[in-house]
Amino acid sequence: MAIQQGKNLAANLPRLVEGKPLSDFHYTHKGTMAIIGVNKAIADLPGLHFKGFIAYFLWLVVHLFSLTRYRNQIKTFYNWMVAFFTGDQSLRFIMDAKPDK
Structure with missing residues (x-):
């Protein structure tokens, strides 16, 4: 919704x-x-409903193409492939080196 509002604002x-x-x-x-x-994922699109791996793959494609720069798309795709094939989920977490006490 924010993208649509931004385009309307830019025109106005x-x-x-x-x-x-x-x-x-x-x-x-x-x-x-x-x-x-x-x-596993779900996707409810106008007139279509997907679940499972197909919806997961669809989410990945939509997310990749929504990234603004080609370089970001490549980096994100690479990180996803590393996480997928190694099972390493550390790429999904943001960790603070010095936690608050």
């Missing part, structure tokens, strides 16, 4: 400066996706 800012009427925001629901376990 020049209109505001020029004194023209602003366009209304209309939300378009594109679906809901969630990972619920190892290689």
Whole structure:
């Protein structure tokens, strides 16, 4: 929803400066996706419902393509492959070197 609102705002800012009427925001629901376990997910898209590995793979693809830079996509894909084949989940955690006391 935030991306859609941002695009509407970007279109409205020049209109505001020029004194023209602003366009209304209309939300378009594109679906809901969630990972619920190892290689398990759900995806509710308009008119379609997926679960299990297919939904997991779909979530991965959508997430990768939503990243803004090609370099980020490659790094993220590499990290996912390392975690998948080694079973190492440490890439998913943000750890503080000096925990608060």
